[in-house]
Amino acid sequence: MLGLVILSAAIAAPAGAQSKLQEVLGRGKLIVGTGSTNPPWHFKDEKGELVGYDIDIAKVIAKGLFNDETKIEFVTQASDARIPNITTGKVDITCQFMTVTAARAQQVAFTIPYYREGVGLLLLKGGKYADYEALKAAGGKVTISVLQNVYAETMVHKALPEAKVDQYDSVDLIYQALNSGRADAAATDASSLRWFIKQNPGRYQDSGYGWEPQTYSCAVRQGDPDWINFVNIALREALTGVEFDTYKASFEKWFGETPPAPKIGFPSELR
Incomplete structure (x- = not known):
């Protein structure tokens, strides 16, 4: 359910430790690990720019942080670097058609799903x-x-x-x-x-x-509830709330179909 925050390893950060949320805001840009060779997920267009559904998902998070989707740096990585680059802090988040598994959830914290x-x-x-x-x-x-x-x-x-x-x-x-x-x-x-x-x-x-x-989610480092909570809110509001029009346009562009519009009234994800 979209309303559920996935806390696969939400161990409280040490007292006084800075959250990744504050680190990213202070830096002024989001660093995202992703791929570059797999349309419609992440690939380079004729201008040599990264585009795709994963790229749009990352931009939703950047917009939530800075009200500016361009304040983002993409680190292109192989599939086998998705978890190591998170755990070593090379990237703030991985958005790279990553399948959620229980084994992987022992190493990283998964966000709410953005594709099945x-x-x-x-x-x-x-x-x-x-x-x-x-x-x-x-x-x-x-x-x-x-x-x-x-x-x-x-x-x-x-x-x-x-x-x-x-x-x-x-x-x-x-x-x-x-x-x-x-x-x-x-x-x-x-x-x-x-x-x-x-x-x-x-x-x-x-x-x-x-x-x-199989479920696709972004992944972040374990042990930082403020950061995963923020990312989940940004994604949730794209799938079901104020940023739905942006999400809808992306889904239509890459998959050729229109996602179901959120119903007004009682939040259906809480049923």
């Missing part, structure tokens, strides 16, 4: 199979292209138990297999699927089924 990822099935519009139900009904006649991974076949078979699974060593190749007819659908991250559909209007469609859910 999963696996989806990309179809050609007007193709042989109209949706997930048609794929499932076809059983073993269906071929699914997927990025090569030790778990890829098991993952696909959770949704389509009888399907043939063809694995490829790049995302481009799984799309090429679909385009050429070698595959009837491509299994990929739901966010990538939505981004790809938006980039190719009228050519592809979502099967309408998703599975393998």
Whole structure:
């Protein structure tokens, strides 16, 4: 629930210790760890500037701090640096499509979620199979292209138990297999699927089924309740409150769909 502050390791800071919130305000800019090669999350545009959904989420936090989303410094980092750069203080926060797990929550404190990822099935519009139900009904006649991974076949078979699974060593190749007819659908991250559909209007469609859910949150250093509380408020008010229009525009831009508007009246996240 969005209203719940996630305090996975909210150990009180030592008496007299300065909160990260005061440190960032005093510095005058927010330092954010993120990636640079994974659209629609974080990548460089034609001007060489970092853009994407993770980047917009970070800007929401910067705006909450300084009423100025440009007061931010991005530190590009590999995925395996996301936790070390938090724990060593190299960055104030990591916003880099980071999956929440109990094991990771022993090392960092996670914010409220800002996206729920999963696996989806990309179809050609007007193709042989109209949706997930048609794929499932076809059983073993269906071929699914997927990025090569030790778990890829098991993952696909959770949704389509009888399907043939063809694995490829790049995302481009799984799309090429679909385009050429070698595959009837491509299994990929739901966010990538939505981004790809938006980039190719009228050519592809979502099967309408998703599975393998995982939560994406930003991460901060443990032991600083003031800092995580501030970040959670900034994110909550983007998802459900005064900054919703900014959040909505970002979600539409990167995923091609409109998030549900917050209902006026009783805060539904408290139910």
